Amino acid sequence: MKKLLGIIAAxxxxxxxxxxxxxxxxxEVTVGAKNFTEQFLLAKMSQMLLEDEGFVVDMKDNLGSSxxxxxxxxxxxxxxxxxxxxxxxxxxxxxxxxxxQEAYAKIQEVDAENGITWTNISDVNNTYxxxxxxxxxxxxxxxxxxxxxxxxxxxxxxxxxxxxxxxANRADGLPGIYETYGFEFGDEQISEMSYGLxxxxxxNEEVDVAxxxxxxxxxxxxxxxxxxxxxxxxxxxxxxxxxxxxxYEEYPExxxxxxxxxxxxxxxxxxxxxxxxxxxxxxxxDIAREFLIENGYMEE
Amino acid sequence: xxxxxxxxxxxxxxxWIFIIAFFWWVFSNQMFSKIVENPDKFLSLLxxxxxxxxxxxxIAILTAFPLGVLITRPRFRKSEWWxxxxxxxxxxxxxxxxxxxxxxxxxxxxKAAIVALYIYSLLPIxxxxxxxLDSVDPAAKDAAKGMGLTPIQILLKIExxxxxxxxxxxxxxxxxLNIGTAALAYLIGGGGLGVWIFTGIQLFDNSFLISGxxxxxxxxxxxxxxxxxxxxxxxxxGLRLARAAAIDSx
Numbered sequence: 001m002k003k004l005l006g007i008i009a010a011x012x013x014x015x016x017x018x019x020x021x022x023x024x025x026x027x028e029v030t031v032g033a034k035n036f037t038e039q040f041l042l043a044k045m046s047q048m049l050l051e052d053e054g055f056v057v058d059m060k061d062n063l064g065s066s067x068x069x070x071x072x073x074x075x076x077x078x079x080x081x082x083x084x085x086x087x088x089x090x091x092x093x094x095x096x097x098x099x100x101q102e103a104y105a106k107i108q109e110v111d112a113e114n115g116i117t118w119t120n121i122s123d124v125n126n127t128y129x130x131x132x133x134x135x136x137x138x139x140x141x142x143x144x145x146x147x148x149x150x151x152x153x154x155x156x157x158x159x160x161x162x163x164x165x166x167x168a169n170r171a172d173g174l175p176g177i178y179e180t181y182g183f184e185f186g187d188e189q190i191s192e193m194s195y196g197l198x199x200x201x202x203x204n205e206e207v208d209v210a211x212x213x214x215x216x217x218x219x220x221x222x223x224x225x226x227x228x229x230x231x232x233x234x235x236x237x238x239x240x241x242x243x244x245x246x247x248y249e250e251y252p253e254x255x256x257x258x259x260x261x262x263x264x265x266x267x268x269x270x271x272x273x274x275x276x277x278x279x280x281x282x283x284x285x286d287i288a289r290e291f292l293i294e295n296g297y298m299e300e
Numbered sequence: 301x302x303x304x305x306x307x308x309x310x311x312x313x314x315x316w317i318f319i320i321a322f323f324w325w326v327f328s329n330q331m332f333s334k335i336v337e338n339p340d341k342f343l344s345l346l347x348x349x350x351x352x353x354x355x356x357x358x359i360a361i362l363t364a365f366p367l368g369v370l371i372t373r374p375r376f377r378k379s380e381w382w383x384x385x386x387x388x389x390x391x392x393x394x395x396x397x398x399x400x401x402x403x404x405x406x407x408x409x410x411k412a413a414i415v416a417l418y419i420y421s422l423l424p425i426x427x428x429x430x431x432x433l434d435s436v437d438p439a440a441k442d443a444a445k446g447m448g449l450t451p452i453q454i455l456l457k458i459e460x461x462x463x464x465x466x467x468x469x470x471x472x473x474x475x476x477l478n479i480g481t482a483a484l485a486y487l488i489g490g491g492g493l494g495v496w497i498f499t500g501i502q503l504f505d506n507s508f509l510i511s512g513x514x515x516x517x518x519x520x521x522x523x524x525x526x527x528x529x530x531x532x533x534x535x536x537x538g539l540r541l542a543r544a545a546a547i548d549s550x
Contacts (some may be wrong), residue, residue: 064502162408162489165499169508187341192499193408193489201408201489 026056027251032068032077033061036195037277037284038126038215038270042081042239042261044288049257050079052298064166065090072116078247079254083126083237087111087118089172096172096235100125103236117248119255120262124215124239124270128167130177131212131224133202144228148209149183160189162198162207172235173211180233196278199224215267217275239265260297326510334496334511346515348491352410352482356417357475364422364474365467368429369455384426391423395481403488413490417482421474428470432463464534472527479520483512 029050033043040061047057060077069091071077087107088094094110097103100121108118130145142148152159167173168190178184191207198210199218212219212226214237219226241258248254276287292298326332335342364387371380390398398416406412436459444454460467483494493512500509532540 064504066504067501070504164502165486165495166502169499169503169505187344191409191489192486192491192495194487197403197408197488204407206408206489 027054028056028058029078029247029251029254030058030060030076032063032071032080033059034065034068035062036213037274038124038213038239039081040284041270041273041277041288044284045261045292046079046081046241046258048288048292048298049261050254053253053257055251072242072244073114075244075246079241079243081239082118082242083239084118084121085127085172085235085237087242089235090170093171096233098232098236100236100238104238104240111242112245115245117243117245119241119243119248120258121238121240122262123266125237125267126213126215126239126270127229127234127237128173129212129214129219129226129229129234131202131210131219131226132208133205134223134225136208137225137227142227143225144230145177145181145233146230148227149181152183152185157186157189159185159209160191160207161185161209161211162191162193162201163211164195164198165192166195167211168192172233177233180231215270215274217271217278220271221275221279239270260295261292264295264297326514329506331507331510332514333507335515342511342515345491345493345495345512348410348485349479349482349493349516349519352413352417352485352490352492353475353478356414356482357421357471357478360418360421360425360474360478361471364425365429365471368426368467369433369460372430372433373451380430384430387423387426390419395420395484396487399484399488408489410485410490412488413482413485413492417478417485420481421478424474424477425467425470428466428473429463432466432470433459435466436462461534461536462539464536465531465539468527468531468534472524472531475523475527476520479516479523483516 031043031047031050033039043059043061047059050057060071063071065086068077068080069082072080084100084103084107085096088103088110089096092107092110092114094106097106104118104121111118130148132142132148137143140151142151148159163174169175191201193201195211198207199212199216199222201207202210202224203218203222209227210224212224214226218224239262241255241262243254273287273291276282277284289298293300367383370376371383393401395416398419399413402412402416402419406415440458440462441454444458449457482490482492483497485492486494486498493516496508496512497516500506500512
């Protein structure tokens with residue numbers, strides 16, 4: 001018994017010493033991601049690039065926007081991809097800004113005070129959108145959100161909508177749409193569900209309108225149309241790296257490592273990658289690796 | 301004995317202090333604001349939640365209990381193994397996966413959620429019914445037989461009353477688990493108070509979280525008490541005394 005205890009103590013001691021030693025050399029970061037495919041892809045690609053440069057990367061994914069942001073502020077997550085519009089409106093209560101560069105400059109300025117640094121803005125603009133089935137939208141003569149507002153006001157209680165809980169309650173989500181366009185769905189008409197299932201719901205004609213992301217491949221797959229945001233309500237949601245300023249200062253190389261990714265991605269490419277995962281059912285890991293290797297960002 | 305009682309008393313007191321502190325914190329931070337601001341929405345979510353639980357648990361009781369009785373009849377004894385294992389299967393698959401599977405053939409919405417919750421509630425009721433009936437003293441059954449009672453009479457007068465405690469305990473477990481699990485129905489558009497719980501998680505907004513989660517908890521506690529009451533009424537007095545004596549002597 002004594003011997004056994006001795007062995008256990010030795011192992012414990014050894015592991016403590018080992019981790020203590022290795023801790024000095026290893027560059028460790030935690031990459032976070034929200035709960036949809038594009039985020040999984042961005043986080044996975046960042047993880048691969050960072051690991052390629054000798055970082056030990058921990059992953060915390062599948063978080064809601066605000067949970068991820070909270071984790072970033074707490075330092076539980078150090079590097080994330082986030083969207084300028086979300087940063088301004090949801091996290092900081094600022095007015096939405098439609099211009100991409102302006103929004104980026106503004107969020108850099110505002111978040112600097114929160115100890116968060118934004119870098120590597122990309123051409124991926126993943127703005128929210130309302131979608132309908134092409135056929136029904138044509139039949140009802142709805143092409144823009146204003147048309148939808150007119151229709152709903154004229155026929156209250158007829159159209160049903162699917163949304164996730166986040167969009168249903170965000171200032172730059174449904175409440176803002178209601179206010180800007182002057183219409184409202186009744187509680188009875190709204191089905192709240194996990195994001196992603198709303199595409200199935202609209203495809204199966206269980207609802208008539210659904211919230212979507214502009215870069216989501218299922219919009220094309222299910223023959224849906226983006227309703228035009230004719231009042232320019234949705235701000236610009238450029239994907240950019242948002243990280244803890246502390247981490248940014250400790251490892252300035254992260255910006256350089258993730259640069260090719262930010263420069264190589266645009267909305268079209270992103271939609272294609274999302275398509276490969278969501279519709280063709282490839283794994284996030286495979287698609288991320290292929291993309292990085294094909295574009296020469298990473299060796300085999 | 302006294303020491304035990306003292307410890308039990310202290311634990312109870314701590315528990316209540318914790319509960320009171322929690323509610324004090326909740327009220328002083330206006331965590332129930334969503335319920336106050338939007339009572340209609342709250343009532344409709346609550347109603348959806350009750351519908352989810354009521355229908356799924358109701359059908360589960362109506363199928364699992366008779367099935368349990370049937371399986372314990374000598375003629376159907378052989379089928380016990382596979383029926384219990386099918387029910388087991390429903391329980392071992394994570395509740396989220398059951399939801400996803402149900403959604404696969406029923407689409408999105410409350411129907412799929414009810415089916416998933418139904419599957420999830422079967423096992424505790426079935427197993428406790430079987431265990432309860434199996435634990436009935438064979439001597440009592442023999443005596444009843446000797447008195448000339450028919451098998452149906454034996455079931456109704458001897459077996460079910462003796463097994464009532466266990467059977468109701470199974471139903472209680474199933475319903476209480478069901479109330480908590482029903483919060484997941486949001487994920488597939490099934491509604492219920494889970495909508496606010498998940499909104500709270502996604503937006504990191506505690507007032508949503510509390511406005512959704514606390515009513516679910518209170519609901520579970522209430523239902524627990526109701527079933528305890530039913531248990532008290534249905535379990536024969538003699539058995540109740542025997543059980544109390546048994547618990548006391550532990």
